[in-house]
Amino acid sequence: MKPLIIHNINAILPDKLLSNARVVVREGRIAEISAASKSMPKDAEVVDGMGGYLSPGFVDVHVHGGGGGDFMDGTTEAARVACQTHFRHGTTTIFPTTTTGTPTEIHAMIKACQTIGKEATAGGLPRIPGIHLYGPFFAADKVGAHPAAGRRDPTPEEFRAYFKTGFIRIATCAAELRGAAAFYQMARKEGCFITCGHSNASWSEMDRAFRDGMRHVDHFWCAMSDVSSVRARLGTPMQGSMEEYVLFNTDMSTEVIADGQHLAPELLLFAYRMIGPKRLFLVTDSSRAVDMPIGSYKIGNIHTGNDITHDGKVSRTATGLGSSSVGMDHMVRTMKASSGAPLWEVIRMASLTPAERLGIDKEVGSLKAGKRADLVLFSKTLRVKQVWLGDNSPL
16 A cells, blocks of 8 residues: 655644644554655655645544435445445544434344445445444433434333444433433443433433433533423422533533534534533534435435425424534534634544544544544635545454
């Protein structure tokens, strides 16, 4: 394999930009990050970055589909096209995410993603270290755009079968559900990153979940409790909610959908300032409508999912939002414009921060010698020009 040299770039490091830089890749690993040099090995493949930016590949922990496919379709074809779509937008490590659905649908999704995960070495696909078991364990009053018929409380018989596949890396459950504690405890034994989402949990319920291993809240402000919703459920005195718990507990992380449609600029700015780039992720939470024409689609399984309408900017249900319709590069551009954060901190939220929380940061998530050469080359306007996947041995 020829060495790869990418030069005439601004390298996006975890804490700064390195201008007029070059990155050397050997055998799928970053070998060197340095100031540009006129000396080039004769046997190298050389790419001129034309003054653009080079970043680590993105790590998306919450993603339902793209390119017309939803992972819950449970087919290799749908999983493949969704992965290909997000790879084009800079995602090199992906955690396909379940919605609500039947156990049969969820097992089919897991099997299809395991199969496609073995194809990543062929190129054009991100690696799949495992899936995000997100649905079906949602609160009945916080199902959001997902099919309500597929929602249920967790039972050991059901979730044990999912964990037995060895392919669950992120595990979500609403903290207030009967059976949530047992779910969290088993997820912790399995080494999962444990989250609470689609929940109307109170502060005390969140605190119990934290003691059981929960460390993250899905899509901040979306399908989550606030003081008013907890009061409507539990009465007075008013109690703290998921929002206050995440802001208060610095061991917690969370994520935002920075598509410009779910959250206004001031909320993205607030999240960045109050939570910070070391606890805040960017996620796509994208539907199958990414890179698809305006029209009607399904969120979840193609046969049993809910109807959504893609308007060219976002997916909507008849009553509200229904997942994003854009890739991670769009999230990066929007977060940069809304928060005014340094570019390296915005990129961190899409790469190193989720990698750290999932324990894969020794291999991916930043430009550092020795790490896998998962790279994204951007133009000066942060448009993806080229994506590389480095060493693809299992994470």
